[in-house]
Amino acid sequence: MRKPIIAGNWKMFKTRDEAIAFIYKVSEAMPSIKEVDTVICAQAPMMRCLIKRQGENLRIGAQNLYYEDEGAFTGEVSGSLLNSYNVEYVIIGHSERRNYFNETDEMVNKKIKAALRNDLRPIVCVGEHLEERENNLTNQVLTTQIKGAFEGISAIEMEQIVIAYEPIWAIGTGKTATSEQANESCGYIRELVRELYGSIVADGIRIQYGGSVKPENIDELLAKEHIDGALIGGASLDPDKFIAMANAATKK
């Protein structure tokens, strides 16, 4: 009943021309938006030219936003600007933002609120470091991140949210979590949402897995009960791979 969502996170890759060539190739090959949501999250300056060419079934997202709507914040990008360009999704709290740019759960929470008041759909990333998994702290870390992220967010607002479970040790390492590990953690997140918001929200919220997803492993991951899609880094840069992964979700 939950519509799958396949999102590419291009991170800091591709020039304008490379991005346009990609969009021309994939936009016609995307599955119907009635069956699967597909999104490409690109660097902010190239979003406008991608939105113009996105076609019917592909959406463009941002990788970050600032939590104020305007002001003297040199170099930041506002939710109000993203909204004015018809950007639909925004990744919030990616582990690279948390690790390299010191984003805290409190900032993630403010950014989610900024996204929601600007009609953007947040893709909220959570996930543990390798040492945390090895010390059986995964659930504790997820609990802190989820409670921190959604502090003060209402059940109605939760309908706009997508959660991405991205174990940090699986990002860009080629080391995918097993489908069982990924499903277990996505299921744990769903139970946390159930505790906080009840069953209607928990059963409706979409939870993606991210971390070395590729055409070769996406079927097995999407076959799992609690995995409703994927947030894909490296493999989303290749148009043929992105088309294959988007279409794999039609079997969910």
Ligand code: 13P
């Ligand atoms: P990779 O797919 O390159 O491991 O990256 C995952 C990710 O960080 C998506 O946000």
